[in-house]
Amino acid sequence: MISRDSCAARDAADRLAPLRLLFAMDRVDAQGVVYLDGNSLGVLPASAPARIREVAEVEWGEGLIRSWNSARWITLSQRIGDKIARLIGAGPGEVVVADSTSINLHKVLSSAIAMKAGSKDPAPRILSERSNFPTDLYIADTLAKQHRFELLLIDDVDVTGHLDDRLAVLMLTQVNYRTGYMHDMAAVTKAAHDAGAIVIWDLAHSAGAVPVNIYGNGPADAADFAVGCGYKYLNGGPGAPAFAWVHPTHTAWMDREHFRQPLSGWLGHAAPFAFSPDYEPASGIARFVCGTPPVISLAALECGVDTVLAAERTGGIAAIREKSIALTQLFIDLVEQRCSGHGLALASPRDASNRGSQVSFARPTHGYEIMQALIARGVIGDFRAPDLLRFGFTPLYTRFVDVWDAVDRLRSVLDSGEWRDARFSARAAVT
Amino acid sequence: MISRDSCAARDAADRLAPLRLLFAMDRVDAQGVVYLDGNSLGVLPASAPARIREVAEVEWGEGLIRSWNSARWITLSQRIGDKIARLIGAGPGEVVVADSTSINLHKVLSSAIAMKAGSKDPAPRILSERSNFPTDLYIADTLAKQHRFELLLIDDVDVTGHLDDRLAVLMLTQVNYRTGYMHDMAAVTKAAHDAGAIVIWDLAHSAGAVPVNIYGNGPADAADFAVGCGYKYLNGGPGAPAFAWVHPTHTAWMDREHFRQPLSGWLGHAAPFAFSPDYEPASGIARFVCGTPPVISLAALECGVDTVLAAERTGGIAAIREKSIALTQLFIDLVEQRCSGHGLALASPRDASNRGSQVSFARPTHGYEIMQALIARGVIGDFRAPDLLRFGFTPLYTRFVDVWDAVDRLRSVLDSGEWRDARFSARAAVT
Numbered sequence: 001m002i003s004r005d006s007c008a009a010r011d012a013a014d015r016l017a018p019l020r021l022l023f024a025m026d027r028v029d030a031q032g033v034v035y036l037d038g039n040s041l042g043v044l045p046a047s048a049p050a051r052i053r054e055v056a057e058v059e060w061g062e063g064l065i066r067s068w069n070s071a072r073w074i075t076l077s078q079r080i081g082d083k084i085a086r087l088i089g090a091g092p093g094e095v096v097v098a099d100s101t102s103i104n105l106h107k108v109l110s111s112a113i114a115m116k117a118g119s120k121d122p123a124p125r126i127l128s129e130r131s132n133f134p135t136d137l138y139i140a141d142t143l144a145k146q147h148r149f150e151l152l153l154i155d156d157v158d159v160t161g162h163l164d165d166r167l168a169v170l171m172l173t174q175v176n177y178r179t180g181y182m183h184d185m186a187a188v189t190k191a192a193h194d195a196g197a198i199v200i201w202d203l204a205h206s207a208g209a210v211p212v213n214i215y216g217n218g219p220a221d222a223a224d225f226a227v228g229c230g231y232k233y234l235n236g237g238p239g240a241p242a243f244a245w246v247h248p249t250h251t252a253w254m255d256r257e258h259f260r261q262p263l264s265g266w267l268g269h270a271a272p273f274a275f276s277p278d279y280e281p282a283s284g285i286a287r288f289v290c291g292t293p294p295v296i297s298l299a300a301l302e303c304g305v306d307t308v309l310a311a312e313r314t315g316g317i318a319a320i321r322e323k324s325i326a327l328t329q330l331f332i333d334l335v336e337q338r339c340s341g342h343g344l345a346l347a348s349p350r351d352a353s354n355r356g357s358q359v360s361f362a363r364p365t366h367g368y369e370i371m372q373a374l375i376a377r378g379v380i381g382d383f384r385a386p387d388l389l390r391f392g393f394t395p396l397y398t399r400f401v402d403v404w405d406a407v408d409r410l411r412s413v414l415d416s417g418e419w420r421d422a423r424f425s426a427r428a429a430v431t
Numbered sequence: 432m433i434s435r436d437s438c439a440a441r442d443a444a445d446r447l448a449p450l451r452l453l454f455a456m457d458r459v460d461a462q463g464v465v466y467l468d469g470n471s472l473g474v475l476p477a478s479a480p481a482r483i484r485e486v487a488e489v490e491w492g493e494g495l496i497r498s499w500n501s502a503r504w505i506t507l508s509q510r511i512g513d514k515i516a517r518l519i520g521a522g523p524g525e526v527v528v529a530d531s532t533s534i535n536l537h538k539v540l541s542s543a544i545a546m547k548a549g550s551k552d553p554a555p556r557i558l559s560e561r562s563n564f565p566t567d568l569y570i571a572d573t574l575a576k577q578h579r580f581e582l583l584l585i586d587d588v589d590v591t592g593h594l595d596d597r598l599a600v601l602m603l604t605q606v607n608y609r610t611g612y613m614h615d616m617a618a619v620t621k622a623a624h625d626a627g628a629i630v631i632w633d634l635a636h637s638a639g640a641v642p643v644n645i646y647g648n649g650p651a652d653a654a655d656f657a658v659g660c661g662y663k664y665l666n667g668g669p670g671a672p673a674f675a676w677v678h679p680t681h682t683a684w685m686d687r688e689h690f691r692q693p694l695s696g697w698l699g700h701a702a703p704f705a706f707s708p709d710y711e712p713a714s715g716i717a718r719f720v721c722g723t724p725p726v727i728s729l730a731a732l733e734c735g736v737d738t739v740l741a742a743e744r745t746g747g748i749a750a751i752r753e754k755s756i757a758l759t760q761l762f763i764d765l766v767e768q769r770c771s772g773h774g775l776a777l778a779s780p781r782d783a784s785n786r787g788s789q790v791s792f793a794r795p796t797h798g799y800e801i802m803q804a805l806i807a808r809g810v811i812g813d814f815r816a817p818d819l820l821r822f823g824f825t826p827l828y829t830r831f832v833d834v835w836d837a838v839d840r841l842r843s844v845l846d847s848g849e850w851r852d853a854r855f856s857a858r859a860a861v862t
Contacts, residue, residue, distance in 0.1 A: 027492040037496045044492035052487050052727065053480065060668055061458040061475035064811060065468045068861035073669060075860075100722025102696030103534060130708050135697035135722060138710040142695040153708060231723070237491055238504060238726035262693075264573040265533035266566035273862045275815060277561050277584060279569040291531025291566060292662070295669035296483065297725030380495060384706060429506075430499035431704045 002334060004408075007400035015314045016323050016395055022046055022307045023235075023397045034406045036381045039177075039205060039358045039392025042235030048303040055299040076298050077241075077267075077289055083305045084234070084243050087317060088203060088226065089213040095245045097298065098289045099263075101204055101229045102135045104244040107261040107288055108225035109140060109171060111250065112198045113147045114259050116168035123150040124168035127197075130155050133177045136202055140171055157181050159188060163195035170197050174212070175205035175356030178384055180328075180348040182210065182356045190221040200225040207243070208233030208308040209324060209357040209394070211317045214245060224250060233357065233394060235304030240297055244288045251284050265290030307396055323395035324357040327403055331359050331391060334407035342414040347388055358392045360384075366419060368431070373419035377409040383431055433765060435839075438831035446745045447754050447826055453477055453738045454666075454828045465837045467812045470608075470636060470789045470823025473666030479734040486730040507729050508672075508698075508720055514736045515665070515674050518748060519634060519657065520644035526676045528729065529720045530694075532635055532660045533566045535675040538692040538719055539656035540571060540602060542681065543629040544578050545690050547599035554581040555599035558628075561586050564608045567633055571602055588612050590619060594626035601628050605643070606636035606787030609815050611759075611779040613641065613787045621652040631656040638674070639664030639739040640755060640788040640825070642748045645676060655681060664788065664825060666735030671728055675719045682715050696721030738827055754826035755788040758834055762790050762822060765838035773845040778819055789823040791815070797850065799862070804850035808840045814862055 011017055024044040028035050035043060059071040068074050081095035088095070098104065109126075116124050126144055128137060130153040137153065144151040149169075154162050159170065170192040175182045189199045200223075206212050207228040215222045224247050230240030253259070260281055266272050268289040270280040281287035311320055332346060347360040363370060364387055371383040381391040391406070413419055442448055455475040459466050466474060490502040499505050512526035519526070529535065540557075547555050557575055559568060561584040568584065575582040580600075585593055590601065601623040606613045620630045631654075637643050638659040646653045655678050661671030684690070691712055697703050699720040701711040712718035742751055763777060778791040794801060795818055802814040812822040822837070844850055 024488070024492045027488070028495070031493065033495075035495055041491075041496045043495065044487065049484065049488050049492075052483060056475065056483050056668070056731065057455070057458070057480050060472075061455045061480075062462065064459070064464075064466055064474065065472045065813065066806075066811070067669070069859045099530065099534065100696065100724075102722035103530065103694060106694055132708075133697075134700070134703075134706050134708060134710075137708050138695045138697060138700065141710055142691050142693055146693065237487070238498070239723040239729070241725060242722070260573050262573055262577065263534060263537055264569045265531065266564075266569060269565070269569065272565075273816075273860075275565050277563075277565060277568050279565075279572055291533035291673070292670040293531075294672060294725040294728035296731055297728040298670070300487065300727055375497075380497070382496065385704075428500045429704075 001337065002330070004401060004404045007404040010400040014323065016311060016319055019307070019310055019314070020397045022310055025397055031378065033378045033380060034402045036379065036391040036393065036398070036406055038394035039232050040382060041231055041238060042233060042304060042394060043397055045235055045303040045307045047306065048237065048300050051299050051303050052296060055296050073295050076295065077293050078286065080298065080302050080305060081243060083309060084207060087207050087212065087308060088245065089215055090245050094248065094285055095243050096285045096288050097230070097241050097243050097301065098293060099242060101202065101227050101242040102139055103263065104227040104242050104288070105136055105139045105202065106143065107263055108200055108227060108244060108246060109143050109169065110262050111246070111254070111259065112169045112200060112225060113143060113149060115198060115250070115253065117147065119168060121166055123148055125150045125152050125166045126169045126171060127152050127154065127159065127162055127167055128171045129153060131176055131178055132173050133202070133204065136171065136173060160191045163191055163197065165196065167192065167195050167197040169200060171200040173202035173204060175210065177205060178388055179360050180356040180358040182354050185212065185223065186216040186221040189216060189223055193220055198224045203228035204232060205356050205358070210321050222247060230301045230304065234301065235307050236301030237297060237304065240301040240304065241293060244285070246285055246288065248284065261288060263290040267292060311396065320395045324393055325352045327393040327395060327398055327400065328352070328355060328357065328359050330400060330403045331393065331407065334403065335361060335410065338407055338411045339414055357394065358390060360388045360390045362387045363389060369419040369424040370413060372424035373413045373421070374410055377413060379406045379409045385431070432768065433761070435832060435835045438835040441831040445754065447742060447750055450738070450741055450745070450827045453741055456828055462809065464809045464811060465833045467810065467822040467824065467829070467837055469825035470663055471813060472662055472669060473664060473735060473825060474828055476666055476734040476738045478737065479668065479731050482730055482734050483727060486727055504726050507726065508724050509717065511729060511733045511736055512674060514740060515638060518638050518643065518739060519676065520646055521676050525679065525716055526674050527716045527719050528661070528672050528674050528732065529724055530673060532633065532658050532673040533570055534694065535658040535673050535719070536567055536570045536633065537574065538694055539631055539658060539675060539677060540574050540600065541693045542677070542685070542690070543600045543631060543656060544574060544580060546629060546681070546684065548578065550599060552597055554579060556581045556583050556597045557600045557602060558583050558585065558590065558593055558598055559602045560584060562607055562609055563604050564633070564635065567602065567604060591622045594622055594628065596627065598623065598626050598628040600631060602631040604633035604635060606641065608636060609819055610791050611787040611789040613785050616643065616654065617647040617652040620647060620654055624651055629655045634659035635663060636787050636789070641752050653678060661732045661735065665732065666738050667732030668728060668735065671732040671735065672724060675716070677716055677719065679715065692719055694721040698723060742827065751826045755824055756783045758824040758826060758829055758831065759783070759786060759788065759790050761831060761834045762824070762838065765834065766792060766841065769838055769842050770845055788825070789821060791819045791821045793818045794820060800850040800855040801844060803855035804844045804852070805841055807855070808844060810837045810840045
């Protein structure tokens with residue numbers, strides 16, 4: 001049996017453990033909270049309060065409009081984009097931070113549709129998973145209807161059986177938000193390319209959590225487009241702006257074909273401060289910026305991205321992944337050992353190679369109440385209807401003892417039946 | 432002749448003067464700066480640093496994911512929207528804060544195009560001004576090309592001569608960013624409606640600066656759609672999220688026709704936390720939200736909007752407008768009295784009823800250098816190529832003596848010829 005002491009020993013030996021100091025964990029620990037929801041909103045970086053204060057009080061308050069130059073607000077989207085690029089295997093100048101994941105997906109999917117619009121097929125197909133994050137499906141559904149593409153949603157996690165010559169665009173989230181199932185990006189990309197399709201990856205639950213090599217092993221398995229989220233494993237703060245990457249061969253195609261992504265705003269112009277009435281897209285990825293970005297939220301995002309980059313000195317994303325697997329495996333083992341007989345069934349892949357940095361357990365009934373009771377005991381995960389208790393693990397600040405404590409409290413909630421208390425069934429606005 | 436003492440006397444009698452305390456003017460005054468660029472980026476509200484700190488350190492740092500409920504982040508877009516609604520004559524639940532002005536314009540113009548797409552005309556026309564803010568033109572140009580509408584740009588500020596039966600959508604910014612020319616919203620809307628067109632107003636330079644009555648005097652001159660900016664006269668901070676308003680008859684049309692605005696993201700869904708794979712738009716304006724908003728920047732925006740609402744106790748937007756006219760008139764009078772012979776020609780309307788809260792002077796040559804030299808003397812305006820020196824006046828914090836001091840320093844810059852110094856010709860990234 002696993003003991004708390006053995007977990008503490010693993011923490012003592014963990015080379016990533018010092019990175020916990022990069023977060024305001026005192027604010028979390030003081031509440032006795034074990035936070036297992038970094039897959040939804042990462043913890044406040046310790047550097048963020050001072051940086052945000054500087055941006056607000058000095059750069060905005062004193063620098064005023066001059067800070068677009070003097071504080072280099074104007075290149076913030078690119079600077080943070082370059083940092084995120086290092087986490088996904090992209091090059092400098094290839095990633096831009098802007099808008100939300102939904103909006104960036106609209107930009108890149110519109111581009112992919114345009115690249116495939118010449119197809120002879122009456123309704124070229126966009127393929128995705130029914131369990132993909134809903135905003136991806138909503139954005140795709142609207143674009144599919146508009147451009148007379150067919151949006152086909154499948155229930156099978158193995159998409160390779162659905163790649164035929166009608167396929168125009170494969171749009172997947174690498175790590176599923178419900179189950180944590182993780183696709184093999186290179187293998188899936190290659191199979192889709194073999195079928196003649198363009199591949200868009202949503203890296204919302206990948207960037208900062210698992211190694212991503214956007215270029216794969218070569219042209220055959222290099223992704224075509226990618227988007228991702230700033231406020232999950234990148235710890236960028238609530239609603240932090242998102243990112244987008246486009247393969248340089250596709251921006252070159254856009255140049256040749258004079259294609260514009262549909263959100264052709266002024267900060268994606270080749271010369272925004274020429275204030276020309278005629279749109280001319282900036283070169284490369286910069287054309288995927290639209291309007292003026294929310295600078296204070298961007299500054300917080302940079303602090304968050306920096307926490308992940310700080311791991312480069314202690315093994316980088318490979319070390320993060322190694323610890324992530326260890327944390328999720330420990331959680332699975334402990335729940336199955338210590339909470340058996342309470343109707344919890346693992347809903348995440350048992351094989352770590354197919355599992356992102358989260359673990360979900362299904363419970364046929366009362367999952368919501370159990371999660372509320374667990375949160376009342378200071379273990380913060382979340383619930384996804386109809387039956388999933390979802391737990392995220394951020395190796396930068398989650399300790400092995402946190403996993404032990406979380407399962408210990410989960411066991412107490414289940415053994416005591418305290419989740420049956422009426423107060424735990426009241427539905428919150430945000431679940 | 433006007434004296435500085437007479438300006439000081441006007442400040443002493445100004446009922447809006449106490450509102451200056453709502454801003455961190457100590458940070459501006461301590462530099463000896465006269466800030467006349469609130470039309471580009473409003474000054475930091477005094478309440479914003481503490482509020483931003485609370486959001487970052489307490490709501491994010493301690494509340495973590497729970498703050499979507501406990502700190503009501505989930506309704507922030509609507510709450511701030513309701514506050515902005517009071518400034519533009521809209522009702523509660525009719526305005527939403529989201530994304531950028533560019534993106535909101537894309538949403539509403541897409542909607543207007545859909546409403547007019549059944550037209551028999553081979554290329555229904557979108558009409559705007561060549562001197563409209565470029566991002567509006569870029570967004571419109573891309574949508575026009577996509578939907579085979581014609582985008583016609585005119586140079587005449589009197590648009591009424593161009594309203595014929597080909598007109599589908601009239602898209603104007605009420606106050607021109609270059610000259611400060613202000614359209615009569617009700618009169619122009621009525622004329623466009625008489626021609627059968629839909630009218631979209633960009634209120635970027637209006638909201639918080641001039642009275643806006645989005646509903647006009649009745650159905651004939653009520654606007655159809657409006658968007659606006661959070662970081663100018665609403666003092667929301669750099670890149671603050673923008674707002675959107677849609678006439679309720681049009682959201683009702685969208686319901687009947689099952690029309691979606693193209694950026695159908697998850698937070699515009701009728702039940703986002705049901706995580707349904709099928710999109711169902713939220714009722715009313717809420718469907719114009721797309722992805723997760725940048726909460727920290729939203730919190731700063733709320734502080735900014737509150738500074739404008741604080742004027743409700745001392746005459747409200749009417750008092751702001753009255754002082755705005757007095758400030759801009761004083762500036763014009765002083766420049767024309769004290770800076771004559773230096774080649775400055777008023778580029779803004781002399782008639783205050785057609786003038787927003789800014790004044791621009793054209794100078795055929797070296798306007799850029801003169802503005803840089805003026806900024807070096809602590810008067811911050813900006814330059815818009817090829818020839819405009821642009822000055823914005825925010826009645827909440829701009830004093831009559833500020834106007835006097837600004838012109839006094841402008842006169843020194845011109846009389847001395849110090850702007851000829853080589854350092855003032857170096858072009859900054861952001862002009």
